[in-house]
Amino acid sequence: MAGMSLLDPFGRKVNYLRLSVTGRCNLRCSYCRPAGGDEAPTAGEILSDDDLLLLARTAVGLGIEKIRVTGGEPLVRKGVVGLLSRLAAIPGLKKLVLTTNGLHLKESAEALRRAGVESLNVSLDTLRPDRFARITGGGDLRRVVEGITRAQECGFPYIKINAVVMQGINDDEIEEFAALTLDRPLRVRFIEYMPAAAADRTHGITVPGEEILDRLSRRYRLLPMGKEELGGPARYFRIDGSAGAVGIITPVSCHFCGDCNRIRVTSGGVAKGCLFSLQDIDLKPFLRRGNAEGLRKALQDVVQGKPDRHLLSPEGFGGKPFAMSAVGG
Numbered sequence: 001m002a003g004m005s006l007l008d009p010f011g012r013k014v015n016y017l018r019l020s021v022t023g024r025c026n027l028r029c030s031y032c033r034p035a036g037g038d039e040a041p042t043a044g045e046i047l048s049d050d051d052l053l054l055l056a057r058t059a060v061g062l063g064i065e066k067i068r069v070t071g072g073e074p075l076v077r078k079g080v081v082g083l084l085s086r087l088a089a090i091p092g093l094k095k096l097v098l099t100t101n102g103l104h105l106k107e108s109a110e111a112l113r114r115a116g117v118e119s120l121n122v123s124l125d126t127l128r129p130d131r132f133a134r135i136t137g138g139g140d141l142r143r144v145v146e147g148i149t150r151a152q153e154c155g156f157p158y159i160k161i162n163a164v165v166m167q168g169i170n171d172d173e174i175e176e177f178a179a180l181t182l183d184r185p186l187r188v189r190f191i192e193y194m195p196a197a198a199a200d201r202t203h204g205i206t207v208p209g210e211e212i213l214d215r216l217s218r219r220y221r222l223l224p225m226g227k228e229e230l231g232g233p234a235r236y237f238r239i240d241g242s243a244g245a246v247g248i249i250t251p252v253s254c255h256f257c258g259d260c261n262r263i264r265v266t267s268g269g270v271a272k273g274c275l276f277s278l279q280d281i282d283l284k285p286f287l288r289r290g291n292a293e294g295l296r297k298a299l300q301d302v303v304q305g306k307p308d309r310h311l312l313s314p315e316g317f318g319g320k321p322f323a324m325s326a327v328g329g
C-alpha cells in the first residue's frame with residue numbers, strides 16, 4: 001500500500017499520528033491533569049499491545065509516516081519497550097518518536113534507542129528543583145536531568161526539551177532555558193500554555209511566542225532556521241554560535257492549523273482529528289473485533305472530520321474542558 005496518502009477536506013496531508021499508550025502518569029502537573037483528580041482509565045480500558053499494533057499498521061497503510069508515542073507517561077506502561085520495538089518494525093513507518101517527562105529515562109534510554117525510537121521529546125518546565133517539585137506535584141528534577149544526559153550518551157541525536165511557559169510561574173527562566181542550547185545539541189522549545197484542562201482559574205498565564213522571541217533577542221542574536229521534514233509546528237532559531245536550537249510553538253497566539261498534519265488516539269482508543277475536536281470516534285469496537293476494514297474507514301472519517309482550525313484563545317476555547325493527560329498533548 002505504499003504511496004497511499006490521507007488528505008483532509010482542506011487539502012492537508014495527514015501523515016502524523018499521536019498515540020497515547022496510557023492515561024497514567026507519575027507526575028501531577030496542575031495544568032495537565034483533570035481538575036479534582038485522576039481520571040486515568042483503568043488497565044482494562046486501555047488499548048492492548050495488539051490493539052495498538054493493529055491500529056498503527058492500519059494507519060501506516062493509509063499514509064501515516066510518523067508516530068509519536070505519548071500518554072500519560074508512556075514509560076509507566078508495562079512492557080512499553082517491547083511495544084515500541086514492534087511499532088518501529090512496521091513497514092512503511094518512517095519515524096517513531098516518544099514524548100516523556102524523563103523520570104524513567106536514565107534507566108530506559110538505552111533500551112529505547114535499541115527499540116528503534118528515533119528521537120525523544122522531554123517535557124521540562126523549570127530548571128529549579130523546588131519549583132519543579134511544586135509544578136509537578138513532587139517530581140525530582142535531578143532524575144530528569146540525569147535522564148537527558150544518559151539519553152545523549154546513548155546516541156539520541158538531538159533531544160527536544162518542551163517547556164510550557166506560564167506567566168508568573170516559570171517565565172523568568174526563558175533565558176536560562178535558551179542558554180542550555182549554547183554548548184549542547186539540544187532543541188529547547190517554548191510552548192504556549194493552552195487553557196484547556198482546568199475550567200479555568202488559569203487563563204491569562206499564556207505567554208505569546210512572539211514575546212518569548214522578543215525577550216530572547218534582547219540577550220542573543222537569533223538566526224531563523226528552516227523547517228524539518230516530518231517536523232512539528234515549531235519555528236526554530238539558532239543562537240549565533242550555539243550547538244543547539246530554540247523554538248516556539250504557538251497553538252494559542254498564532255494558529256498553525258493550516259499546516260496541521262496530525263490525528264490523535266487516546267489511550268482508551270478514541271480518535272480525534274484535533275486536540276480540541278468535538279467529534280471523536282471510538283475505535284475500540286473495530287479493534288476488539290479485529291475489523292481492519294472498519295478501522296480503516298473510521299480513521300478516514302477522523303481525517304475527513306478534521307476542523308479547518310481550532311477555537312482556542314488565551315481565554316479558553318468553546319469546547320468542554322479536558323485533561324491533556326488523557327489525550328497525550
Ligand code: SAM
Pocket residue numbers: 025031032070071072073074099100101121122123124162164191192193194195196197324325328329
Ligand atoms: N508524560 C509525557 C510528558 O510529560 O511529556 C507525555 C504526555 S504530556 C500530556 C505531553 C505534553 O503536553 C507535555 O509536554 C505537557 O507539558 C504538555 N501539556 C499538558 N498540558 C498542557 C497545557 N495546558 N498547555 C500546553 N501544554 C500542555
